[in-house]
Amino acid sequence: MRDTPLSNCERLFLLKAIEEKKRLDGRQTYDYRNIKITFGTEYGCCIVELGKTRVLSQVSCELVPPKDSRPTEGIVFFNLELSPMASPAFEPNRQSELLVTLNRQLERCLRNSKCIDTESLCVVSGEKVWQIRVDVHVLNHDGNLMDAASIAAISALSHFRRPDVAIQGRDVTMFSPEERDPISLSIYHMPICVSFAFFLQGSYLLVDPCEREERVMDGLLMIAMNKHREICSIQSSGGIMLLKDQVLRCSKIASVKVSEVTELINKALDNDRKIRKEGGKFGFAESMPKERITTLKRDKAPVEMTDVKETASEIVNRTETPTEAVDSPVLVATGTAQVGEGLVNSWGLEEDEEDEPQMTEDRKRAGEVMVISDSEEEEVVILNQEAPKSKKTSKK
Amino acid sequence: MAVDMRLPTVHKHISLASQSHLDSKHLVVPGDVITSDTGFMRGHGTYMDEERLTASVAGEVERVNKLICVKPLKTRYNGEVGDVIVGRITEVQQKRWKVETNSRLDSVLLLSSVNLPGGELRRRSAEDELAMRDYLQEGDLISAEVQSVFSDGALSLHTRSLKYGKLGQGVLVLVSPSLVKRQKTHFHNLPCGASIILGNNGYVWLYPTPGHQDEEAGGYYTSMEPVSLSDREVISRLRNCLLALSAHKVLLYDTSVLYCYESSLTHQIKDILKPEIMEQIILETRQRLVEHEG
Numbered sequence: 034m035r036d037t038p039l040s041n042c043e044r045l046f047l048l049k050a051i052e053e054k055k056r057l058d059g060r061q062t063y064d065y066r067n068i069k070i071t072f073g074t075e076y077g078c079c080i081v082e083l084g085k086t087r088v089l090s091q092v093s094c095e096l097v098p099p100k101d102s103r104p105t106e107g108i109v110f111f112n113l114e115l116s117p118m119a120s121p122a123f124e125p126n127r128q129s130e131l132l133v134t135l136n137r138q139l140e141r142c143l144r145n146s147k148c149i150d151t152e153s154l155c156v157v158s159g160e161k162v163w164q165i166r167v168d169v170h171v172l173n174h175d176g177n178l179m180d181a182a183s184i185a186a187i188s189a190l191s192h193f194r195r196p197d198v199a200i201q202g203r204d205v206t207m208f209s210p211e212e213r214d215p216i217s218l219s220i221y222h223m224p225i226c227v228s229f230a231f232f233l234q235g236s237y238l239l240v241d242p243c244e245r246e247e248r249v250m251d252g253l254l255m256i257a258m259n260k261h262r263e264i265c266s267i268q269s270s271g272g273i274m275l276l277k278d279q280v281l282r283c284s285k286i287a288s289v290k291v292s293e294v295t296e297l298i299n300k301a302l303d304n305d306r307k308i309r310k311e312g313g314k315f316g317f318a319e320s321m322p323k324e325r326i327t328t329l330k331r332d333k334a335p336v337e338m339t340d341v342k343e344t345a346s347e348i349v350n351r352t353e354t355p356t357e358a359v360d361s362p363v364l365v366a367t368g369t370a371q372v373g374e375g376l377v378n379s380w381g382l383e384e385d386e387e388d389e390p391q392m393t394e395d396r397k398r399a400g401e402v403m404v405i406s407d408s409e410e411e412e413v414v415i416l417n418q419e420a421p422k423s424k425k426t427s428k429k
Numbered sequence: 430m431a432v433d434m435r436l437p438t439v440h441k442h443i444s445l446a447s448q449s450h451l452d453s454k455h456l457v458v459p460g461d462v463i464t465s466d467t468g469f470m471r472g473h474g475t476y477m478d479e480e481r482l483t484a485s486v487a488g489e490v491e492r493v494n495k496l497i498c499v500k501p502l503k504t505r506y507n508g509e510v511g512d513v514i515v516g517r518i519t520e521v522q523q524k525r526w527k528v529e530t531n532s533r534l535d536s537v538l539l540l541s542s543v544n545l546p547g548g549e550l551r552r553r554s555a556e557d558e559l560a561m562r563d564y565l566q567e568g569d570l571i572s573a574e575v576q577s578v579f580s581d582g583a584l585s586l587h588t589r590s591l592k593y594g595k596l597g598q599g600v601l602v603l604v605s606p607s608l609v610k611r612q613k614t615h616f617h618n619l620p621c622g623a624s625i626i627l628g629n630n631g632y633v634w635l636y637p638t639p640g641h642q643d644e645e646a647g648g649y650y651t652s653m654e655p656v657s658l659s660d661r662e663v664i665s666r667l668r669n670c671l672l673a674l675s676a677h678k679v680l681l682y683d684t685s686v687l688y689c690y691e692s693s694l695t696h697q698i699k700d701i702l703k704p705e706i707m708e709q710i711i712l713e714t715r716q717r718l719v720e721h722e723g
Contacts, residue, residue, distance in 0.1 A: 037531075040568065041569075
């Protein structure tokens with residue numbers, strides 16, 4: 034099913050905001066969204082969350098005969114899948130251009146950069162080698178799939194352990210994880226992809242575009258780099274003309290971002306290793322936040338607080354001194370029955386019985402606090418005309 | 430910049446007389462067995478599973494004599510001939526436009542089904558085909574009527590009346606198509622000072638009431654004059670009311686929208702979006718609607 038098209042107003046709004054250096058979620062031009070990396074109970078399973086974009090990658094291995102042209106090297110196979118779970122625009126069996134682009138870029142980034150030592154994957158030269166298969170599934174599409182996929186793939190590869198093998202002549206015995214500890218892959222470096230989106234004929238650029246920004250962008254530049262400042266792959270799509278100094282500037286920004294992300298991956302791997310050694314609980318079940326009704330968990334929303342202090346002091350200075358402290362302030366509480374001053378509620382409705390303990394509690398707690406209800410079935414008249422709160426009269 | 434903070438409140442739901450008949454509604458989810466009786470004909474939203482009639486969508490079971498169908502609560506728009514829709518042009522093709530109408534397939538607006546600007550009646554020539562983009566471009570909003578339904582479910586639209594055509598300045602609100610009540614007319618000039626088009630496909634268009642109709646317009650003249658602040662406030666308030674009504678699954682028609690607007694006048698426009706105030710307003714609206722019917 035096709036995605037709902039972007040309206041003209043939204044498009045204009047996004048472009049105008051970008052001209053004023055403002056982004057929809059309040060980020061700066063070179064800011065990444067929150068990256069969260071979690072590992073599963075199996076070795077080689079990793080979920081990466083880049084803001085709302087979620088990508089799962091799973092690494093598995095198998096003993097196979099090697100390619101004829103390279104008898105002493107193992108095989109690494111990448112597969113990225115876009116399921117309709119990620120976005121209504123992805124159809125189940127359609128080979129879209131985006132899918133091909135992502136697959137090719139992932140292969141270029143990880144295979145051509147030779148980040149994995151394929152010679153160490155050889156078991157019996159010419160006969161048996163390890164085939165490492167990396168499956169990347171996109172769980173939710175909120176922009177910048179390539180970055181999330183590359184982080185997920187390299188984290189999963191670094192996390193993965195393959196079974197130990199013993200060679201006797203031409204016999205190969207594979208040990209299960211209980212018999213012998215599995216061995217991790219030998220990875221030379223971690224190439225990470227950084228995406229730059231260009232707008233308005235290349236005059237404005239944004240790092241890590243979200244889905245809305247991707248819809249209005251003119252072109253995309255993807256630079257895959259490792260923390261040693263080596264560029265592994267660079268690709269520009271969308272047909273925009275880029276100047277030399279723009280590309281150089283992007284590569285400098287990319288090197289900064291890649292070192293941050295590599296540090297994050299290493300920290301996540303260390304944490305996972307530590308928890309497994311100590312025997313604690315690990316896996317996805319532990320890292321998902323508990324969704325209970327009593328807990329209210331939200332991500333921290335960025336609020337512009339630059340001149341809060343001045344504005345607050347201004348408001349304070351401007352307002353007049355408040356009237357004398359009122360003995361019985363008027364509290365508006367919904368769902369409670371009316372409590373008059375000294376009056377007993379004579380309506381005799383069912384709700385009163387349940388509210389009475391609460392009513393008396395309120396009275397005990399607040400002293401002479403008058404509680405006004407918002408219930409539609411009672412006539413409420415406020416006796417206290419000079420109360421600072423707004424007047425509320427509701428009639429049946 | 431001031432920050433608005435509110436604590437969550439506990440609400441006591443007061444049941445209205447109108448909601449007691451909810452118990453008599455037969456609600457189903459996909460996979461629920463509706464009946465094991467084989468004497469019924471199966472309609473939309475059902476399928477036969479080992480001689481038992483099972484629901485394939487989540488909604489309410491409707492029975493007309495021997496026909497059982499399930500009307501889903503949230504669904505893509507299924508077009509009927511004669512429906513008024515509000516849609517957005519997505520493509521300009523040879524001799525037709527593709528219109529996005531929140532249905533499973535994009536709807537089609539043929540060049541021969543629109544009024545030419547100036548209102549003349551003649552055969553569409555090759556020049557008309559080349560000038561299609563001058564009439565309607567990608568991203569434009571139009572109001573149209575469903576002329577017919579193709580065999581695959583795609584709709585064929587027409588704007589062969591002066592009240593249909595390109596929409597100018599206004600606000601679009603997207604709601605679920607099942608919430609828009611089928612009525613005689615979907616174009617209303619509300620007494621509060623704005624006009625509304627309730628598209629059957631769930632797209633509701635709010636716009637300032639036009640001053641006087643331009644006869645030669647032919648549906649393409651869109652006034653770009655600035656809209657006054659009072660009109661804009663009315664439209665913003667209506668938009669928030671529509672969001673409140675759709676969040677509480679109230680059927681949308683001119684009376685319900687009007688009652689909601691009047692109930693909301695005591696609050697500020699931006700306060701209508703707060704959940705607790707939304708509940709208050711909807712409660713009042715529901716009460717008034719019950720009185721109005723009863």
